[in-house]
Amino acid sequence: MEVLQSLADGFAVALTFENLGLALIGCFLGTIIGALPGLGPSNGVAILIPLAFTLGLGPTPAMILLTSVYYGAMYGGRISSILLNIPGDEPALMTTLDGHPMARKGRAGEALTLSGIASFVGAFFATWGLVFLAPLLVKVALLFGPAEYFALFTLAFATLGGIASRNQAKAVFAAALGLGIAMIGVDGQTGVPRFTFGEVHLYDGIDFLVAIVGLFALSEVFVFIEQAATRNRGERHQDDHPKIGRILPSWSVIRSCTPSMLRSTVLGFLAGVLPGAGASLGSFISYSIEKRLVDKEGTFGTGDPRGVAAPEAGNNAAAGGALVPMLALGVPGSGTTAVLLAVLLSLNITPGPLLFQNNPDVVWGLIAALFIANFVLLALNIPMVGMFVRILMVPTRFLMPVVAMVSFVGIYGISGSSFDLLVMIVFGVLGWVLRKLDVPLVPIILGILLGAAMEKNLRRAITISNGDWTTLIHSGLSITLWVIAIVGFVLPIIVGPALRGRMAMRRDEESSAVD
Amino acid sequence: MSDRIFGVVGILLSALFIWRATVIQESFMSDAVGPKTFPIIIGTILGLASLYFIARPDAEPVWPRFTGLIEIFMAIVVLIAYAIALPELGFAITTAIATAYLSWRLGSPAWQALLAGLLTSGGLYLVFRVILGLSLARGPFGF
Amino acid sequence: MKLANVVKTTLLALGITIGAGLGAVFAFDPENPECIAPADPGGGWDFTCRQVGKSLQDEGLIPMTMQVTNLSGGGGGVAFAEVVNKRNDDNNLIVAASSATATRLAQGAYPGNTMDQVRWLAAVGSDYGVIAVAANSPVNTLPELLDQIKMDPTSVSIAGGSAVGGWDHLKVLIAAKAYGIDDVRSVKYIAFDGGGEAVTQLLAGSVQAFTGDLSEAKGFVDSGDIKILAVLSPERLGGEFADYPTAKEQGVDAIGANWRGFYAPGGMSDDAYNYWVNDIATLYASDAWKAVMEANGLAPLNLQGDAFQAFVADSVASITQISKEIGIIQ
Numbered sequence: 001m002e003v004l005q006s007l008a009d010g011f012a013v014a015l016t017f018e019n020l021g022l023a024l025i026g027c028f029l030g031t032i033i034g035a036l037p038g039l040g041p042s043n044g045v046a047i048l049i050p051l052a053f054t055l056g057l058g059p060t061p062a063m064i065l066l067t068s069v070y071y072g073a074m075y076g077g078r079i080s081s082i083l084l085n086i087p088g089d090e091p092a093l094m095t096t097l098d099g100h101p102m103a104r105k106g107r108a109g110e111a112l113t114l115s116g117i118a119s120f121v122g123a124f125f126a127t128w129g130l131v132f133l134a135p136l137l138v139k140v141a142l143l144f145g146p147a148e149y150f151a152l153f154t155l156a157f158a159t160l161g162g163i164a165s166r167n168q169a170k171a172v173f174a175a176a177l178g179l180g181i182a183m184i185g186v187d188g189q190t191g192v193p194r195f196t197f198g199e200v201h202l203y204d205g206i207d208f209l210v211a212i213v214g215l216f217a218l219s220e221v222f223v224f225i226e227q228a229a230t231r232n233r234g235e236r237h238q239d240d241h242p243k244i245g246r247i248l249p250s251w252s253v254i255r256s257c258t259p260s261m262l263r264s265t266v267l268g269f270l271a272g273v274l275p276g277a278g279a280s281l282g283s284f285i286s287y288s289i290e291k292r293l294v295d296k297e298g299t300f301g302t303g304d305p306r307g308v309a310a311p312e313a314g315n316n317a318a319a320g321g322a323l324v325p326m327l328a329l330g331v332p333g334s335g336t337t338a339v340l341l342a343v344l345l346s347l348n349i350t351p352g353p354l355l356f357q358n359n360p361d362v363v364w365g366l367i368a369a370l371f372i373a374n375f376v377l378l379a380l381n382i383p384m385v386g387m388f389v390r391i392l393m394v395p396t397r398f399l400m401p402v403v404a405m406v407s408f409v410g411i412y413g414i415s416g417s418s419f420d421l422l423v424m425i426v427f428g429v430l431g432w433v434l435r436k437l438d439v440p441l442v443p444i445i446l447g448i449l450l451g452a453a454m455e456k457n458l459r460r461a462i463t464i465s466n467g468d469w470t471t472l473i474h475s476g477l478s479i480t481l482w483v484i485a486i487v488g489f490v491l492p493i494i495v496g497p498a499l500r501g502r503m504a505m506r507r508d509e510e511s512s513a514v515d
Numbered sequence: 516m517s518d519r520i521f522g523v524v525g526i527l528l529s530a531l532f533i534w535r536a537t538v539i540q541e542s543f544m545s546d547a548v549g550p551k552t553f554p555i556i557i558g559t560i561l562g563l564a565s566l567y568f569i570a571r572p573d574a575e576p577v578w579p580r581f582t583g584l585i586e587i588f589m590a591i592v593v594l595i596a597y598a599i600a601l602p603e604l605g606f607a608i609t610t611a612i613a614t615a616y617l618s619w620r621l622g623s624p625a626w627q628a629l630l631a632g633l634l635t636s637g638g639l640y641l642v643f644r645v646i647l648g649l650s651l652a653r654g655p656f657g658f
Numbered sequence: 659m660k661l662a663n664v665v666k667t668t669l670l671a672l673g674i675t676i677g678a679g680l681g682a683v684f685a686f687d688p689e690n691p692e693c694i695a696p697a698d699p700g701g702g703w704d705f706t707c708r709q710v711g712k713s714l715q716d717e718g719l720i721p722m723t724m725q726v727t728n729l730s731g732g733g734g735g736v737a738f739a740e741v742v743n744k745r746n747d748d749n750n751l752i753v754a755a756s757s758a759t760a761t762r763l764a765q766g767a768y769p770g771n772t773m774d775q776v777r778w779l780a781a782v783g784s785d786y787g788v789i790a791v792a793a794n795s796p797v798n799t800l801p802e803l804l805d806q807i808k809m810d811p812t813s814v815s816i817a818g819g820s821a822v823g824g825w826d827h828l829k830v831l832i833a834a835k836a837y838g839i840d841d842v843r844s845v846k847y848i849a850f851d852g853g854g855e856a857v858t859q860l861l862a863g864s865v866q867a868f869t870g871d872l873s874e875a876k877g878f879v880d881s882g883d884i885k886i887l888a889v890l891s892p893e894r895l896g897g898e899f900a901d902y903p904t905a906k907e908q909g910v911d912a913i914g915a916n917w918r919g920f921y922a923p924g925g926m927s928d929d930a931y932n933y934w935v936n937d938i939a940t941l942y943a944s945d946a947w948k949a950v951m952e953a954n955g956l957a958p959l960n961l962q963g964d965a966f967q968a969f970v971a972d973s974v975a976s977i978t979q980i981s982k983e984i985g986i987i988q
Contacts, residue, residue, distance in 0.1 A: 145864035173564035187550040226579045229586040397621035401614040413649030416729045421598035436576045455553040466812045467547040
């Protein structure tokens with residue numbers, strides 16, 4: 001087992017007091033960055049790069065610090081998703097769907113712990129996948145040409161229906177709206193501006209962070225203001241605190257979530273390996289597949305623990321998977337790995353096909369660091385759950401203004417432009433109206449996130465084939481993806497009404513039982 | 516009714532989108548698909564979904580009463596003012612004022628709201644500027 | 659483009675970290691020195707700013723920490739406009755720039771702005787372009803590839819990391835034009851997000867050729883996955899790169915270099931301008947830096963002050979000309 005020997009060498013490199021201390025700092029800062037809406041893993045790592053250099057760290061310690069931040073942010077994103085219904089970063093989007101309903105039912109502690117465990121499982125096994133499969137998986141990435149990528153993105157949208165809304169048409173509308181927003185800006189293929197109305201700020205398009213924070217965080221603030229106004233004036237209201245509940249989920253809950261976690265880990269990891277697909281797609285596909293597979297009673301979306309475990313395992317596994325093409329090909333699988341790639345280069349290490357031969361100490365030190373970060377995060381997160389849950393105890397009249405301001409500061413700190421803040425307010429108002437109309441917000445974000453890549457790959461495929469659209473179904477892989485996409489879209493429409501009827505009946509039974 | 520209005524707005528949006536897509540200036544060099552095709556496909560899907568809302572609207576949502584709408588409108592105005600004033604007046608002052616306003620309208624007594632404003636402003640400065648080292652708006656007094 | 663930027667800047671930044679020297683005494687000392695990165699954190703310009711800022715401080719060339727401000731939008735256009743309109747006489751400000759900046763200025767992509775509105779400080783290095791194919795490709799020389807394109811332009815898809823009309827694209831067109839392909843618009847260019855992704859698609863067999871920078875291609879050449887048909891440098895590079903033929907020696911008179919550097923506000927005082935030019939020059943001039951450039955396929959570009967100003971002007975002029983010939987701008 002040459003691999004295990006190398007890994008042991010890696011641990012020998014990584015296990016020093018200094019490195020463990022750095023892992024701890026990185027995990028802690030990463031968790032905070034992930035939890036703050038507006039700051040995600042990629043920004044987090046970029047922001048902390050100067051810290052790594054200021055401390056004068058060598059290649060291995062620097063990478064340990066920054067990958068700890070990376071994994072930490074992936075863990076942290078879930079916290080505000082669950083507690084506030086505001087995704088801390090884009091891969092944590094799907095966690096809002098069941099995480100927040102759990103919190104509202106007084107199971108916030110359980111949701112946080114469970115998602116922490118799921119994150120650990122996802123990241124842990126993905127790191128093993130990185131150890132053993134990196135060279136093989138590179139070949140998987142090479143199966144995907146532009147036509148296959150386009151089919152994959154279509155699959156993502158096709159299986160979207162009914163995930164976040166009871167009205168399939170509204171999910172379609174939301175997805176199209178998101179895709180439309182993604183079209184704003186200079187067209188990457190021809191350089192012509194589209195839908196910019198001559199506004200130079202729009203040339204780079206609308207940052208999905210601005211959209212996420214506006215749609216989720218600001219619209220939440222408006223909802224609370226509306227509620228405050230609806231209450232009778234003068235009457236000092238009681239903030240309705242959700243109960244904290246137990247911190248550790250029961251074994252039966254963990255056991256019921258285990259298959260979901262494992263399946264999602266595999267799916268998320270594979271999504272992460274594909275360059276350009278990334279963690280968001282990983283968590284998203286994990287959630288929709290789990291919903292199709294195990295959601296027999298229609299409890300997904302109402303606080304089902306499996307709906308928390310699946311996307312968290314998926315997105316953390318994808319974070320590990322994204323390191324495969326970054327290390328083995330020098331091609332980042334996500335925004336964050338792009339930043340890490342830059343760091344490696346600045347440390348005079350060239351990721352790519354020769355990395356494992358030329359710099360084994362760095363690679364294996366890095367992989368050992370990932371394992372260490374994982375355990376540190378688990379150890380750090382479970383005891384901190386109680387602390388996080390206390391955030392829910394802060395009265396909303398103090399909490400929501402802080403949320404709003406964190407959103408503004410986060411966006412302004414990154415882009416330095418008032419224009420982005422104004423766009424964010426527009427998204428806030430839009431989010432408030434769309435919530436009223438029961439239009440799901442998640443597909444909008446996914447549209448913004450994936451739209452550009454989807455169009456680009458379509459156009460690349462057609463250009464390469466000299467205008468022949470049948471190129472989209474030329475390979476076995478793309479045909480398979482298309483079939484899954486079509487089944488995924490049509491099936492809920494046919495089966496949906498029957499299921500929904502059963503769901504409604506069950507709900508009635510449940511509520512009458514509770515009363 | 517709300518869904519029907521929404522459907523009409525959606526169709527107008529889709530029409531505007533498709534129209535803006537058709538007037539995108541093609542550059543001399545283009546790929547086989549061009550910059551217009553995909554937006555037109557999206558615009559069409561947007562329109563079709565909107566048609567469905569008109570045909571089969573969902574149940575009416577609960578809209579806030581007039582006072583609620585005024586509150587939301589005022590909050591929007593304050594936030595817009597904040598976004599514009601931030602680079603001019605600096606982070607600390609504007610953030611304190613905006614936080615205090617929101618907290619007050621969410622039901623805090625005035626003195627509590629003010630305190631919340633000051634603490635939020637200071638706390639965020641600490642986290643974002645001091646710990647994370649992001650550049651916040653500087654303003655005339657340097658903070 | 660973004661990744662390509664990251665890669666290139668990083669390499670440069672690295673060089674600067676190692677490069678060191680002594681600062682001269684000037685009539686100006688910056689208070690609150692600031693570097694604008696016209697992109698989000700993590701981008702290439704951002705990295706240039708953060709690294710240069712840090713190195714300058716480490717070497718004692720600036721008295722305090724350089725604040726890095728991210729001002730993204732419009733491919734650098736928002737920052738350019740901000741500097742011209744609002745910060746025109748700020749002596750403490752420098753802004754990261756590259757060939758991409760010159761390309762956009764040349765193509766009028768910063769509406770209403772021209773290169774004369776700012777003062778160009780200094781370059782910190784450059785990266786020569788390459789044209790490459792997969793290792794198992796039957797094509798072995800640049801003329802062979804260009805002949806194929808000449809015979810049937812639809813048969814060869816060329817992948818690159820920049821947008822259509824961007825620098826990676828222009829390099830191929832410059833070569834095609836030099837080889838006598840008159841309708842360069844028929845050359846099939848596929849834009850990817852960064853050189854790495856483009857190389858991956860070359861390996862996947864989706865495309866037949868790759869255009870990018872030497873630093874992007876190096877790892878894949880060493881591992882035997884791709885072969886370089888031509889380096890777009892005036893003469894062969896040194897060190898381990900000496901084996902790669904230039905386009906010129908194959909009869910294709912094409913040169914393409916991606917430079918990186920800084921500009922400053924147009925109203926900056928001469929004292930401040932000289933101070934910054936000298937600071938960057940001091941960083942640049944060190945033996946360690948040269949070794950790093952050699953190891954990474956970066957070519958020296960020792961241009962400061964007026965010489966750099968003239969270089970950027972030339973660069974903009976030649977890009978304007980080729981863009982017109984190709985038909986990207988009228």
